[in-house]
Amino acid sequence: FVLDVAKKKGIEVKTVVILNEDSIFGDYVAQGARREALKNGIKILDHITYPYDIADATPIVSKLMDLKPDFVVSVPYFHDAILIAKTMKEMGYVPMIVAGAGGCGYTDPDSIKAAGEAVEYFTNTYSYNPFRDTEWNKKFVNDFKARYGKIPTEAGGIAYYNMWIIKEALEKAGEMFPEDPLNPDNLRKAFLALDLTDENSPAAQVYPSGHIKFAPNGENLYELAVVLQVINGEPHVVWPEPEPGYEPIFPHPEWKPSS
Known part of the structure; x- marks a missing residue:
């Protein structure tokens, strides 16, 4: 940055x-x-x-x-x-x-x-980006504000989209392996089969990049x-994409080269 x-x-x-x-x-x-x-x-x-x-x-x-x-x-x-x-x-x-x-x-x-x-x-x-302009992120932010009186913290945002990822992975496991969806190997395959975007997933709408797909090592290929x-x-x-009407203020207005 x-x-x-x-x-x-x-x-x-x-x-x-x-x-x-x-x-x-x-x-x-x-x-x-x-x-x-x-x-x-x-x-x-x-x-x-x-x-x-x-x-x-x-x-x-x-x-x-x-x-x-x-x-x-x-x-x-x-x-x-x-x-x-x-x-x-x-x-x-x-x-x-x-x-x-x-x-x-x-x-x-x-x-x-x-x-x-x-x-x-x-x-x-x-x-986590509390200012993402998507349906599910706005809902989360509004619900969080109503309960706590402030925008979500990073930890709050991470917990929220991670719970959605788990939900969607469990549903995927049920679709792929209806006889044994909770088998650890089957769960792993279900997680790797996810391809979540703003168009099809609340989790993706809350995640900063709007796209979640896991590599074999467990990392998101679209991390941001x-x-x-x-x-x-x-x-x-x-x-990397400022909110409308804002840009990074750099350097600090009171900074001097000798400071």
């Missing part, structure tokens, strides 16, 4: 610092960010890990201010994301962008409520993630 947007805007990006909380989740996602940075020739100035229940982010932000990376990749949960964002705001630290890749991270409605202006222009990668950015205190999809 960062490299694609920087290229489109004619901005050179050379350096990054990767931050992650030290659980298996944080380490795993951060290693993916590390591989992508190295593959694209981005110099990793540091890779900082910290306990998820961190109480003081001042040393981390101080180090960022000393290193002056072009951008920061951050893999947080909730508490640590709020603490890091607020500390950056208090200390006046502004990189080109803080690109989040966390469990709820920076663009979740509760995160925005808790952090306020500190997360303005922060981004987060989602395996989207990037949400906090703009005027609200989360909006800005990549």
Whole structure:
């Protein structure tokens, strides 16, 4: 996302610092960010890990201010994301962008409520797009809002389309193997036989790419993630296909080359 947007805007990006909380989740996602940075020739100035229940982010932000990376990749949960964002705001630290890749991270409605202006222009990668304009996704979003008073989180969206995938796979198994649909081998064959699209599947209408078909290794051949950015205190999809009326704000309006 960062490299694609920087290229489109004619901005050179050379350096990054990767931050992650030290659980298996944080380490795993951060290693993916590390591989992508190295593959694209981005110099990793540091890779900082910290306990998820961190109480003081001042040393981390101080180090960022000393290193002056072009951008920061951050893999947080909730508490640590709020603490890091607020500390950056208090200390006046502004990189080109803080690109989040966390469990709820920076663009979740509760995160925005808790952090306020500190997360303005922060981004987060989602395996769910709450703004997809399809019948079933709009129904899910409206039902979620009615119950919880906010748009669905990434975890909520993933759980919803995964349950639909399971339902459709079970139905497929019943069609293909009526005598023994729950046999593990038969279930696997049913999952691999699925070819779900917006035209024939509620699951696909909620999934970001609108297409779900599994490879033999279990991965979706049409996987897609989207990037949400906090703009005027609200989360909006800005990549790869921005919501109508929005585009990625990059770099941060207050960023200066020496910052």
